Amino acid sequence: MSIKGKAYIAGIYEHPTRKAEGIPLAQLHAEVARGALADAGLTLADVDAYFCAGDAPGLGALSMAEYLGLDLRHVDTTETGGSSYLVHVGHAAQAIAAGKCKVALITLAGKPRTGGSQPGRPPIGIVPPDTAFEAPYKPSVLNIYAMCAQRHMHEFGTTSEQLAWVKVAASQHAQHNPHAMLRDVVTVEDVLNSPLMADPLHRLDCCVVSDGGGALVVVAPEIADQLARPKVRVLGAGEALKHSRGGEVDISYSAGRWSAARAFEEAAVKPADIKYASLYDSFTITVVMQIEDVGFCAKGEGGRFVADGNLISGVGKLPFNTDGGGLCNNHPGNRGGMTKILEAVRQLRGEAHPAVQVPNCDLALAHGTGGFLGLRHGSATLILERV
């Protein structure tokens, strides 16, 4: 069964906070839920499905359904790190297409700056099977992604200057976003002159750390028909996992190679048809690898593809992350998949900032990678269309 055209993103909301002092995690989830339902023109009573991931407090969906007062007939807590929310949209579309629900609420919230739960950590006392073989070496998100960049440079000749162009493009967009944490436009030189954090990544190759959250409402076609908002439908969705495969390690590509192929096949469109792309930008290298894996260019060509402003709206061929992305705007809960969907929907609605709005943006892609790109990660791809 295909989900093509079977579900619509009817409501979106991005929490304006970047530092949620005094606001508990559950309250943040409630605030984004209220925002997305109001945006859609729906109410609490309309919601019959709820999706959340590892960032939700307590027992996840159980705790949040109680806190929000939800009456549900469908629930999904798929956890693939920061890409979870992209997966959730695909799963919501499947559930709607199968007649299991009509109005699905998806929420994300996180407080890495002000405490609260630490997304992605296993429950206390449960040790993952890789721990004894990895933890002694002090892997970090930063140094694992840095090794992906190092290998990419070795195999394909990618340069630090090329990576820096990703940050330059994000900063060009962020200057127009009043909520963005970093609104100063930066140059390639600024990135290269920022402190080396983990070879070859500099400080400005890394995303921000922010509190905040976001929410989506995904609805059945007959619900979308009754609502006043511009209609954005889910044309294709793909998900894939990649891991260390018993030691057969190849970190030159991500699971995005598979998730994107599945999404494009379902949508029956090609990468060249995409007018705007939201790409998870935990680090600049993440964007370069995903651009290749999604199919915007050949493997190894990503560095050359992103250079010279090619990702800047109004300048280059592939406008990306026009909200400033994780590199400049926000990265709520260290999970960037949600905000990728939000900006893609704004672009399709024509509600992005006028300075970065892509003209006649009727086909967009949102893509993310959750977990550790060089170790175990989950990729997910959505192709969305304005109708």
Add this chain to the structure above:
Amino acid sequence: MAEPNTPPADDVALAPYHAALAERRLLIKRCAECGKPHFYPRPYCPFCLGDKTEWEQASGAGTVYSWSVERRAKPPYVIAFVTLAEGPTLLTNLVGVEPDAVAIGQAVTLDFEERDGVPTPVFRPAG
């Protein structure tokens, strides 16, 4: 929670691995059914889920697959993927090397460093 480097007391299947570490030997596993080696070791083969996986001692020879230096740490340390001569690539640290002297493809050899009281496999430049 135990220190990450402390073998779990109730993991019988991994006891030979941890016993070998105490003797400064690194064990990997090979599947008797499909023939493939794997690391980190599991009782069930990650290529065929077969239960006839056998311990095999790594020669200690390897090459650097990728690396980085965690510059914020005091002191900075080199993290790396090293591909063993036997095939599997594992996460490790490079020791006894200046960060600026590390290169992908470089030959390295197994060594052990005491961490949390346990001999821990690390790698240093070969020769």
